[in-house]
Amino acid sequence: MVRSRRARKAVGAVLVAAALAACGSEVPGGGGDGADARARAHGVTRDLVYVLRLPDHRVVPQSVGVLGGDGYGAVYSDQRGATLQLSVDRAEFTAAGCAAPTVCEEEGELRYRRTGEQHEYALPEGGHVVTISAPTGTVDRALLRRAAESARPASDAEVLDLLPATGDEGEADRPGPAPGRGDLPPHGDGAPDNRPGASG
Template identity: 45%
Template sequence: PPDRAELEARAAAAQTVTEHVWVTEVRGYALARQSVGVIGDDGFGSVYTAPDGGQIQLRVERLPHADADCTDGPASGSAQDPVVTCERDGEQWYRATESGHAYARERGDLVVTVSGTPEEVDRATLRSAARAAHLADDHELDQVLPPADGDPGRRPVERGDLPPVGDGAPDNGVGASG
């Protein structure tokens, strides 16, 4: 992997810090690299996807205790989506609403949350992803952080449907009838 200074520079370019970049491993899911990005001021988020379309979201943010402990505070839900389950599960809190479920744990001033919808990921798989979540080592940082070769959000996207000459209108390749 690149040296630590380069990894920290890449994290800074992505508007986060290396201490907020966490990863997980769960059978059947792979990191969707395009999902990697900043959450809030300097948090970190990513999505892991399964071939069947299932998604597990990993978020690391500076949040108050109440956002990890679902028994009280904002994480307890709202009138639109009240918490139906809130329980301690090892070092983590498990919470479920009608629309989704999540595991959350505190690490210092950070709250690490792994979430998904019950239709896409069952509780056992979500628990496995939450337990496997950890601070990225240098090799993992190199794999997860955007490359150092410029700001990927500012580079033009290569499109195959734009003609090399003319007004730049897409060539949809469909016949128009009139």
């Protein structure tokens, strides 16, 4: 009898621990579906969300968002305030943008372009282009290249971290119809009925 009670308690404790572990590991809206929904809610195609891995550079949260039709853009800044612009869009890097005085050079898969006080590295990725740009006076070419080489598609967790939650990610988040008002007549021009007791 005592042994049976102990066994039941042990099984119960294991089940409770398993349930708590499952609750603790679940991330609301997490996973691929959550990341896809989050990107869609911002008007961004999930596959166009990229991140940079640069020491001493952090993404500026207010800069993150849609670029063009369904592309993605973000600004990275260091402690001095020098910034790099990450842009991912459905485009092609063509020679049309390389007429003098613009300087264009190929470096393996990367394309370097300098115009006046701005320069950029572009990485064509089959259907879209990842571009890292910055002012020439605050970001040198070597750092710009390192930034371009560090660019990679964001993980699901990074998408959820970069793009703030909105109310458009699923039916559960969408508000229901507004409650009815008792002082609006069902016919006529819709002017409020101000008679005593009309509002219920």
